[in-house]
Amino acid sequence: MDIRIGMIGYQFMGKAHSHAYRDIPFFFESKAKPVLKALCGRNIEAVKEAADRMGWESVESDWRELIKRDDIDVIDIVTPNHTHAEIAIAAAEAGKHIITEKPLALTVEEAKQMKEAVEKHNVIHMVCHNYRFVPAIQYTKKLIDEGKLGKIFHFRANYLQDFIIDPGFPLIWRLKKEVSGSGALGDIAAHSIDLGRYLVGEMDEVVAMSQTFIKERPLGEMSGGLSASASSEEMGEVTVDDAVAFLVRFNSGTFGTFEASRFATGNRNRNTIEINGEKGAIRWDMEQMNNLEIYLTDDQEGMQGFRNVNCTEEVHPYAGAYWPAGHIIGYEHTFIHLLYEFCEAIVNNRQAKPDFHDGYQNQLILKAIEQSAETKKWIDIPKA
Amino acid sequence: MDIRIGMIGYQFMGKAHSHAYRDIPFFFESKAKPVLKALCGRNIEAVKEAADRMGWESVESDWRELIKRDDIDVIDIVTPNHTHAEIAIAAAEAGKHIITEKPLALTVEEAKQMKEAVEKHNVIHMVCHNYRFVPAIQYTKKLIDEGKLGKIFHFRANYLQDFIIDPGFPLIWRLKKEVSGSGALGDIAAHSIDLGRYLVGEMDEVVAMSQTFIKERPLGEMSGGLSASASSEEMGEVTVDDAVAFLVRFNSGTFGTFEASRFATGNRNRNTIEINGEKGAIRWDMEQMNNLEIYLTDDQEGMQGFRNVNCTEEVHPYAGAYWPAGHIIGYEHTFIHLLYEFCEAIVNNRQAKPDFHDGYQNQLILKAIEQSAETKKWIDIPKA
């Protein structure tokens, strides 16, 4: 069954999604066959170039036109955060299945409307918290669900980057609140929050601290990935957080600690979690994403220690689709797995996770964190 | 010059101090020569046995008698926390130099009185934040002081243990507020706080969360080190925190995150810090205490990464006293360095650091953290 994709946006995430769609049928058996139908962006020349390189059949310069097309089943939204809501709602109204990059929206209100729209129009919807789909993370979920770690005492997540410590790094869209919603918070802490919810459950309350180390930057543009160059000597105000930390009480009684920063010198993309439970513990670092450190309290005395497990064996989720044990996969595979699940959901007419409900709940948490950082108070986290 | 020590207490810390005094003249050249004059404890038989094993010349069963002795220059206090104040104040009044285990006291009020007493009586005083004296930490201090890391953005400290996750682990003194003051907070977070103050400076405000995972435990006793066994089926209430986390704004503008737990399954004694600055970063883990990971932003592009430095070279503080490069030292050496500095201070009639001022400031921070955890509010940290 062809699943005809129309994607809006074609930068870093557009590349990741395009590649993943192409790889799904290569690695996974499925009735679903993603078709790269149309790529959409405002700069039609750039879109054409990207479509050609990445294998899209056609292009559009106006997303409204894309949504109108009959030959599109799925709208994939990889544009900056402030555009997600309008596009997604329109797509839902047009009966398209929708996948969108995270965070779901710019605000809680938008997120709520998006969630209501997809539910009302009964389309399949998903939000791209791709780190859920690392085999080591999926395996951790399995261990927790099977009770292998017992009751969870601690969830500890750091997401550390350092790409903007240079004061000459320009004021890209990720540093403007009106476009991105927030800084390290919505960009990277949102991933840690999703992992926390996925692995440990809902959060009840939070207290947070945030900081903007460099308050003004030269104007400039992204030049691909997370690189950028200043295009002007004119300065603009940074309106988002450079770093955020928060303490969380999970509903399960788990003690949660989180930190995210773009000023963590020496860390390119250090996305780590640690979980300590009554029967075991795990540690994981995205920069060594194939490895999962596992500790079990019932290991024999004298031989207790974190095991360094290379999650590339058939028993590890998704790993059997690739190479023999010990032959690692990388960042891009998280999107293959996520979009595979999305396509499976469509072809089987069932909902996939994480969905707009998750995206909305994530947004409620992001808002509570922002409120806490502003008001310097503990904030109760509403349930979506 | 003989420095005649009278030590009160003879368990885990008593052993660490005794060993250190014996080793100082072996490894370090100094005019000071510590003499293990008298060991004091209430159970005179046990004290005698300990004194014999550890090389103390005489014993006392009453610390007041010890303090009266003319042949004692230093009172070393390694008893549980609730006894520090009374002993230290009496020792100061008797004109003895004083070294005490951390935390300085049970309460801020006690700590203040202790500080005032040693200042009034003009004795040398020190508090045993031994982790300052790891060569890798001293070297980090040097790097920071020389500006090698630049302005510090982040200070991140975890102190993770797991020795009480078993509900059958008994209600030892460390779990009773009236004896220990607090739990993971005063026992281990206090060390992280000291490292933060030492390396980054004073703290302005804090918000904290704490938790007691197991609220009742069987009565029982320490059996040495951090081991213990239940002596009864009777249960008692745990009145201290099992875990604590806090967010700190340093006066320097540094963004501080701390966590300490005795429920961090899989971690025996994982005391870590990470510092991210504009010119460099470090990472350190006490379980690999000889190693310091150092990152420098001006390393050549393409060759940037954390260097794993084995701090066993002559250029590393204290390391030259020991073995050739690559031959590691251990936990006990932190006490050798600390007590060496204490003896040097006495023989040179100058003050050593960390002193009772530091202990008092640490106590003020501990109190602010407790207040924050109770009231769920940010707390301004008073300056000693």
Next chain:
Amino acid sequence: MDIRIGMIGYQFMGKAHSHAYRDIPFFFESKAKPVLKALCGRNIEAVKEAADRMGWESVESDWRELIKRDDIDVIDIVTPNHTHAEIAIAAAEAGKHIITEKPLALTVEEAKQMKEAVEKHNVIHMVCHNYRFVPAIQYTKKLIDEGKLGKIFHFRANYLQDFIIDPGFPLIWRLKKEVSGSGALGDIAAHSIDLGRYLVGEMDEVVAMSQTFIKERPLGEMSGGLSASASSEEMGEVTVDDAVAFLVRFNSGTFGTFEASRFATGNRNRNTIEINGEKGAIRWDMEQMNNLEIYLTDDQEGMQGFRNVNCTEEVHPYAGAYWPAGHIIGYEHTFIHLLYEFCEAIVNNRQAKPDFHDGYQNQLILKAIEQSAETKKWIDIPKA
């Protein structure tokens, strides 16, 4: 320019190559466009299924027919080792460019004929030593060529696997000399040898030891990747080495030590090299393939240590084609890079490396090692 591929074989390596051809134009700009023209194998039903899954346009059951086809520019040989020579020579005679899996051939004689055939018929030829194409390895080559490591004292390579320690693991083709040529030697040590030649240069002499720990195994088949299951209770003789180690004198004066084993319990695919030079050193492990540990002797005293460099920055070879720094790639990308270079060579009508000359030289070394292991003598290594 279309480069029309005809591939013979479709198992583990066939999958890796197919995937790589598909990904090349996605990630790399080039005039070359690989076209998956025809897939060939004896079991036509299986070939059809594979071709469909992997995106090949047509199928063949007889490689001779494939070679005859006018619409094929390249013959890609991923069949067991004993078939390489006949196919490659025929393909060369037909004027096809040729890429073949390693080791080049079953014997030195075959390798020589293959080399002569491609030279005579003036086609582009390459052999799949894919580990050369890890960014960290290419970057190491660059460091060496620029003199950053100085004169090389040591080259140390281990290639450790453990997939056959179970005596019940069957007698697959990799364990039969007549099909595979040798065991751990040709299968994995051949890779280490190629890395040694690539990074340090030619080898002058060698002494070796080899061992077959389990001499008889049940008959059975590969079931994909490196998995297999016994199909019979009948036993057959293992005729290749399970482990091999050898000491090498490089022409450069470098001291070389090598070990390869399929009995290195706990190691799924631990392919490591270490190089020590007068100005620096590197360490690398394929299971953490994105990381390169770099040591420089002129780093400041006190801050000398191996740097852990994540080779995912634009400055690292090939890495700029993918994701932002800190977002890792995996095993399959080595084939993308290798086949990209092959296509570039074709489109630019120049030779690529490693070529059949390298494959032949590698084979001469493999033979010398086998001779040494048999005769228990040092063997001079002939130059191709």
Next chain:
Amino acid sequence: MDIRIGMIGYQFMGKAHSHAYRDIPFFFESKAKPVLKALCGRNIEAVKEAADRMGWESVESDWRELIKRDDIDVIDIVTPNHTHAEIAIAAAEAGKHIITEKPLALTVEEAKQMKEAVEKHNVIHMVCHNYRFVPAIQYTKKLIDEGKLGKIFHFRANYLQDFIIDPGFPLIWRLKKEVSGSGALGDIAAHSIDLGRYLVGEMDEVVAMSQTFIKERPLGEMSGGLSASASSEEMGEVTVDDAVAFLVRFNSGTFGTFEASRFATGNRNRNTIEINGEKGAIRWDMEQMNNLEIYLTDDQEGMQGFRNVNCTEEVHPYAGAYWPAGHIIGYEHTFIHLLYEFCEAIVNNRQAKPDFHDGYQNQLILKAIEQSAETKKWIDIPKA
């Protein structure tokens, strides 16, 4: 029971031994009480200074006088290798128990005479292969003896240093064959050989390669530890190996690979072993000596990986004498354990291991390796 030590030599090893004797009664309960009776060396002023610093009761300038003394039970020999035999034989004749640094002697002939002398005179004898006494190594021995690793396939040992890569490093005694016997071979490979014999058993045959990278050096002296400075512009010939590698067949069928070098840039003292057995595997690195990586084949599928065990728990040999779990020990503790065993042997009138038999066998292996490197042949290893 007092065990009165007379030690000859007072440099690096003299310091390690002196410290260990002092620490034994502090950490270990025993009837034996080592007494630092007399320190001996030719430069009496230097000896006096050393004796004073390290706590020796008296001094001697002539080892023959020392041996004559009635108040000496043990002769401890920490002088350069070429002096061991004469001293040890005289000490045995005088009825002294003897402990000597490794390698036992300069030559096999000397070693044999030493062994015969101690046996004839029925004294306790030991040779200082201190790495046996790391808790992680002792624990490995226990695992092997209990069959936890099963039949051993591989023993892999590297001992890598880099302290002489600078051509300006002087021609110290360790670089002169007539004083040291050999270079990296006798100094550090001898330790790896001892670990191999201890853990896996006797060796049957060996083939070796050795190299001297820098053939001439300025004359000069040790200045403590492994540091040294040139004292002259005059050059002298280096007459020992800078690096050695050898392949070994153990009697058990284990496949042994060894390398030792003082030119392994970036490695201060990287003494590693790896053992792969049919039921499990271990990895160990002296620079992280408290850690033992343990792999067990019967761990549950999906959770197989090397466990990182911190061997600081009561169940680990010797560890219970020190600090709570997770509080590490260092290099010097290996000597405490070794000399503790020596004293226990004396007080219980039984032989300790490793003894002169082990030292002699080690010497036979060293000689076989030298012969193999010279003759470029496999050499059968005689049994002592």
